[in-house]
Amino acid sequence: MNGLQAYQRVNTQTSITDADPHKLIQLLYSGAIERINMAKARIQARDFEGKGKLICKALEIIGGLRGFLDFDNGGDLAVRLEALYDYMERALSQANAKNDIAKLDEVIELLRSIKEGWDGIREEVVTQQSQAAG
Numbered sequence: 001m002n003g004l005q006a007y008q009r010v011n012t013q014t015s016i017t018d019a020d021p022h023k024l025i026q027l028l029y030s031g032a033i034e035r036i037n038m039a040k041a042r043i044q045a046r047d048f049e050g051k052g053k054l055i056c057k058a059l060e061i062i063g064g065l066r067g068f069l070d071f072d073n074g075g076d077l078a079v080r081l082e083a084l085y086d087y088m089e090r091a092l093s094q095a096n097a098k099n100d101i102a103k104l105d106e107v108i109e110l111l112r113s114i115k116e117g118w119d120g121i122r123e124e125v126v127t128q129q130s131q132a133a134g
Contacts, residue, residue, distance in 0.1 A: 022125045025068060029115035032061040036104050043099045055096045062088055084110065
């Protein structure tokens with residue numbers, strides 16, 4: 001499943017038809033963080049079925065992010081991100097099995113850190129896209 005399909009499966013409220021690839025990845029990071037936060041609330045409410053569904057959606061999103069990795073042009077960064085996504089998937093699975101809020105918080109912080117870096121290059125990406133189009 002590619003990143004766009006993963007996002008469409010878990011987020012039907014936001015229209016992404018006009019989103020460029022950079023914006024789509026921003027939405028994926030936000031969507032994963034949001035679902036993990038919602039899963040934390042479900043644990044606290046003792047709604048373990050709801051928690052499991054939300055963590056599964058977060059796992060789908062991270063799988064979608066993994067699908068966007070460009071190993072031909074991304075070099076070492078793509079390899080390191082793949083390893084980090086793999087770690088996050090394992091951590092989410094452990095958190096799901098043990099209702100571990102601290103593990104969910106750890107994954108949220110990793111996602112936020114990557115998202116901040118991604119958000120930071122937005123202007124550069126938009127400039128490159130407009131130059132390529134014009």
